[in-house]
Amino acid sequence: MAANIVVLMKQVPDNTKLRVDSALTAMPAPGGPSPVDMMMNPFDEYALETALRLKDSWGGDTTVTALSLGHDSVKALLKKAIAAGADAAFIVGETAPLDGFQRATVLAKAVQTLVPDAVLVLGGHSSLDEAGHQTAAMTAEALGWPSLSGVKLAEGDTSSLTVSRVGDGGLEQHRMTLPGVLATIKCDYELRTSNIKGVMKANKTDIPVKSLADIGVTLPSATTTLIQLSPRPAKAAGQVITADGNEDAAIDAVVAYLKAQKFA
Amino acid sequence: MTIWIVAEALSPKSVFTTIEALTPAQTLASQSGSALCGVVLADSEAAGRTVADALAVHGFAQVIVGVSPRLATYQPQVYAAALAKLIESRQPKVVLVAATSTGSDYAPRVAYKTSAGLITQAQNLAWDNGALTATKAGVAESLIMSMHSAAGKTVIVTVRPKTFEAPAANAVAASVEIVNLSLDSVASGTEFVSVTAEAATRIKLEEADVVVSGGRGLQAPENFALVEQLAEALGGAVGATRAVVDAGWRPHSEQVGQTGKTVSPKLYVALGISGAIQHLVGMRTSRTLVAINRDADAPLMKQADVAVVGDALTLVPKLIAKLKG
Numbered sequence: 001m002a003a004n005i006v007v008l009m010k011q012v013p014d015n016t017k018l019r020v021d022s023a024l025t026a027m028p029a030p031g032g033p034s035p036v037d038m039m040m041n042p043f044d045e046y047a048l049e050t051a052l053r054l055k056d057s058w059g060g061d062t063t064v065t066a067l068s069l070g071h072d073s074v075k076a077l078l079k080k081a082i083a084a085g086a087d088a089a090f091i092v093g094e095t096a097p098l099d100g101f102q103r104a105t106v107l108a109k110a111v112q113t114l115v116p117d118a119v120l121v122l123g124g125h126s127s128l129d130e131a132g133h134q135t136a137a138m139t140a141e142a143l144g145w146p147s148l149s150g151v152k153l154a155e156g157d158t159s160s161l162t163v164s165r166v167g168d169g170g171l172e173q174h175r176m177t178l179p180g181v182l183a184t185i186k187c188d189y190e191l192r193t194s195n196i197k198g199v200m201k202a203n204k205t206d207i208p209v210k211s212l213a214d215i216g217v218t219l220p221s222a223t224t225t226l227i228q229l230s231p232r233p234a235k236a237a238g239q240v241i242t243a244d245g246n247e248d249a250a251i252d253a254v255v256a257y258l259k260a261q262k263f264a
Numbered sequence: 265m266t267i268w269i270v271a272e273a274l275s276p277k278s279v280f281t282t283i284e285a286l287t288p289a290q291t292l293a294s295q296s297g298s299a300l301c302g303v304v305l306a307d308s309e310a311a312g313r314t315v316a317d318a319l320a321v322h323g324f325a326q327v328i329v330g331v332s333p334r335l336a337t338y339q340p341q342v343y344a345a346a347l348a349k350l351i352e353s354r355q356p357k358v359v360l361v362a363a364t365s366t367g368s369d370y371a372p373r374v375a376y377k378t379s380a381g382l383i384t385q386a387q388n389l390a391w392d393n394g395a396l397t398a399t400k401a402g403v404a405e406s407l408i409m410s411m412h413s414a415a416g417k418t419v420i421v422t423v424r425p426k427t428f429e430a431p432a433a434n435a436v437a438a439s440v441e442i443v444n445l446s447l448d449s450v451a452s453g454t455e456f457v458s459v460t461a462e463a464a465t466r467i468k469l470e471e472a473d474v475v476v477s478g479g480r481g482l483q484a485p486e487n488f489a490l491v492e493q494l495a496e497a498l499g500g501a502v503g504a505t506r507a508v509v510d511a512g513w514r515p516h517s518e519q520v521g522q523t524g525k526t527v528s529p530k531l532y533v534a535l536g537i538s539g540a541i542q543h544l545v546g547m548r549t550s551r552t553l554v555a556i557n558r559d560a561d562a563p564l565m566k567q568a569d570v571a572v573v574g575d576a577l578t579l580v581p582k583l584i585a586k587l588k589g
Contacts, residue, residue: 015404015522016541027402027409042523100372100382128404128522133363133384133422134372137340141376146453147340149369162457166517167338168275168364173457180453186516186523223381223417228410229402232548235567240560243574250572251582254554257570261552263474263498263531264587 002061003158004115005051007044007086008107008123008135009068011077014039015128025229027129029095030070031077040077043124046184049191050154051122052085058158063087065115069094069106075207082202083194090114093209099222104138109217111143114210118179119158125149125183130226136183146176149183265298265357269324270347272366273306273315274338280430280471281362283322287428288389289360295391298357302327302438305346307336309442320438322431327438332445337456338366344373345450350443351378351418358396363422371422381419383411387427396421404522405545425471426528427549462517467501469518474500475529475547477520478508481536481557481576485513490580491535497587503527505543521546535576539564556580 011030014037028034048066055062066081066089068074078089092110111118121143123136133149140147152171153164163174163182176182194202212219239257243250258264267289271282282302293300302324306312312329319327330350334342343366351359351374359374361367363385375382386398387408395415402409413419462468469475476495478488485508495502504514506521520527522542532550537543539555539562547553548567555568556576565571572579 013403015406015545101376101379104372104376130402130409131385131400131404132382133368134375134382137369137372138376138382141344141373144451147369147373148454150365163454166365167459168278168366169459170462171460172338173459175455175457177453186519188516221414223375223379223414224383224419225412225414226409227397227412230408230410232401232406232408238553238567238569238571240565240571240573242560243572243579247574247579247582250574251579251586254570254572254583255586257554258498258531258587261531 002063002117003058004118005054005062005064006111006115006118006121007048007051007064007066007081008121008139009044009048009066009077009081010041010124010127011038011068011070011074012041012127012129027097027226027229029097030068031074032071032095040080041124041127043126043184043186045191046187047122047124048081048084048086049189050182050184050187052192053189054120054154055085057155065089067092067107067110067114069098069103071095072209078207079202080194082205083198084192085198088205089207091207091209092215093211097226099224100132100134100138101223102219103135104142105220106212106217107135107139108142109215110210113215120178121181123181123183125151125185136181140181143181145179145181147181147183148174148176151182151184152187154182265296266354267293267298267300267358267360268303268356269300269360270303270305270367271315271319271362272343273304273311274335275364275366276315278362278364278366279315279318281364281423281425283319284425284428284430285360285362285423286322286324287431290431292358292389292391299326300324303350304329305335305343306331307333312442313440316438316440321433321435323434323436324438325436327440328443329440330443330445332447334447334450339452339454339456340370340373341452341454342447342450343370344377345447346445347374348377349445351380356418359418359420361420361422363424367422371420375420378418381413381417383413383419384422385424386421389421401549405526405548424526424528469501469503469520469525470527472501472527472529474498474531474533475503475520475527475550476500476533476535477503477505477537478535479505479537480507481538483577487577488513490577490584493584494533494580497584498531498533500529500531505537534564535580537564538562539567
């Protein structure tokens with residue numbers, strides 16, 4: 001039986017290119033017009049890598065399918081996933097802002113209709129833009145599947161996985177029966193880079209864009225709404241001490257500050 | 265209307281975040297005339313009462329303890345079902361959950377199950393015409409998002425450790441209600457196997473009042489001894505930048521920033537860290553920042569309350585000696 005893995009991927013604003021006085025007043029929709037550069041959500045890259053590692057280990061006819069919500073231009077991001085080793089990709093062309101509840105409803109239905117024999121869904125633990133920490137677990141609840149977040153490693157076969165996650169008391173080991181959902185944090189392995197063969201495959205792969213009607217889902221009403229996006233207030237300038245040749249005086253000043261703040 | 269604050273008996277170390285959440289909860293309750301109630305999920309009545317007692321020390325006058333032997337180990341579906349059952353039977357308006365790895369893991373499942381709103385890692389909480397609003401950091405902590413919950417629905421709010429100051433101890437005699445939860449029919453596709461405990465003596469990075477971090481400016485991995493010694497002198501935890509974690513100097517568990525941990529200590533001390541945006545996003549909510557770096561124009565130095573322009577390798581031993589002396 002073919003084992004299919006779905007990777008949820010999201011395009012997010014590239015915060016390294018974001019200036020403090022950014023004109024970003026609304027969250028850019030993935031693939032849509034944006035005043036800032038967009039990139040793949042960093043944690044999703046580890047979700048993809050974890051999927052590709054499981055594919056390597058399961059072998060045979062295992063496939064990895066990348067799934068993204070957003071505008072058509074998210075294709076560029078999904079092509080990168082295919083170049084890195086994913087076999088197929090789909091876009092659900094929903095561009096309106098969704099809350100976690102709506103997004104999970106759509107993603108669960110997309111998994112059920114587009115990849116009906118999926119045994120595992122992987123996603124990043126959190127997205128850089130909304131920092132919601134919720135899509136994977138909510139999608140699992142919508143599918144009625146088990147889930148674990150904070151995942152650093154997943155190994156096993158197509159029926160069950162041993163999963164390491166960062167828990168409150170240390171690194172936890174769980175056994176998960178598949179189908180299931182995992183949300184990855186930064187893992188201890190290197191991300192693979194694409195090669196020429198992968199890029200050529202990506203260029204030839206058609207990435208279908210599906211509407212909500214195509215996957216048979218009606219949006220539920222939102223439970224939360226982002227009403228405003230504002231810059232973080234600028235911090236007042238602090239005290240600058242130049243230590244050169246005056247090391248002891250500089251240290252005295254630091255210790256005085258720490259004492260005044262009751263840290264020493 | 266009722267406001268709940270949830271604790272898990274399984275993670276006693278996280279109870280302090282529950283106590284911190286009492287601070288905004290008290291304000292919300294007094295603004296809306298709501299009742300405040302602690303909720304403990306426990307595998308036995310005794311374990312639940314222990315946590316209820318810890319909450320009572322900080323003024324929780326009413327505590328519901330949901331008990332089931334199936335809560336003995338962490339299974340997301342079972343924990344989600346336990347809290348969802350309590351929410352469905354009592355319909356609280358707001359449910360505050362600690363944004364620990366356990367709370368952050370099961371809260372989204374509870375929200376989906378109960379069709380409740382979910383606002384994660386909330387910072388400022390307020391009412392707007394009967395609906396809860398909250399701010400939270402977005403785009404990697406660069407921007408502030410104002411979130412609005414749908415009126416007439418329960419909203420689940422997660423709160424990160426150290427976001428709020430815990431209220432002073434104010435011991436009360438809590439009225440504790442034990443609710444036996446029937447979770448036998450709840451499917452769980454996960455089974456807890458084991459945990460590799462962190463050294464008990466070490467202060468957890470996310471929960472530390474003081475964090476001392478080092479970066480490339482320390483030049484060599486062995487110089488991190490200075491970071492450790494200064495952390496010890498200040499009673500804090502050790503952090504590191506992505507660059508030194510990627511170079512193998514320090515474990516990923518110490519990484520502060522975008523793909524590492526987010527910390528909000530009372531004091532953050534940065535040694536030899538220039539302050540790439542990926543690092544800043546992990547520590548910019550620190551209350552005070554002391555930075556030592558040779559480059560006065562480094563981004564982190566511009567953010568610092570006290571910026572010392574100089575060589576950390578020369579200055580830190582003097583600082584440690586002075587603090588110990």
